[in-house]
Amino acid sequence: GAGVSQSPSNKVTEKGKDVELRCDPISGHTALYWYRQRLGQGLEFLIYFQGNSAPDKSGLPSDRFSAERTGESVSTLTIQRTQQEDSAVYLCASNPVESTSYNEQFFGPGTRLTVL
């Protein structure tokens, strides 16, 4: 079956513009995560969606960042008034969180965002 997909794969934008990144999780996966990976660094948690529960937004770095998810499907991450420090790879992951065992997250290939 299809894995997690993300679009676009690359995005170059000018400082101050808004961008929207999309994630299509694996069908049936109720949990969806967004992470940010700056060059040469590990992944930083941004936001977590689980079914119809209120999302965990505790990782969002500023109010310029927001995310939505429609039911248990597509999610969009929006960055308003982009800054150069927003340049990074944005990774999406999903998993069937009903499992109480190990929390394997399935990652998409990421969107590389470059803010000029």
Add this chain to the structure above:
Amino acid sequence: GEDVEQSLFLSVREGDSSVINCTYTDSSSTYLYWYKQEPGAGLQLLTYIFSNMDMKQDQRLTVLLNKKDKHLSLRIADTQTGDSAIYFCAESMRGTGRRALTFGSGTRLQVQP
């Protein structure tokens, strides 16, 4: 707070064993993970270990966990050029109900022919 640390770079010759080390701070971690990231690709789960285990072996991979020292290692036997990648150690967050993972900064493994 949670923090996961790894060395940045490791270079080995093909056929040798590789050992990638990781330290973590959250003693309540339930699971610890090793992910592999190849150029242009997403992260792929390699293996994981439950916190009540000391060792886990899976083909060429051996994971060792020292809970007292909060030290995790990944040993790759008979390292191949296809093992060249960035390896991330990760732990499950606890206490908040959040299931996101805390990742280290990654160790770049370079395998020389």
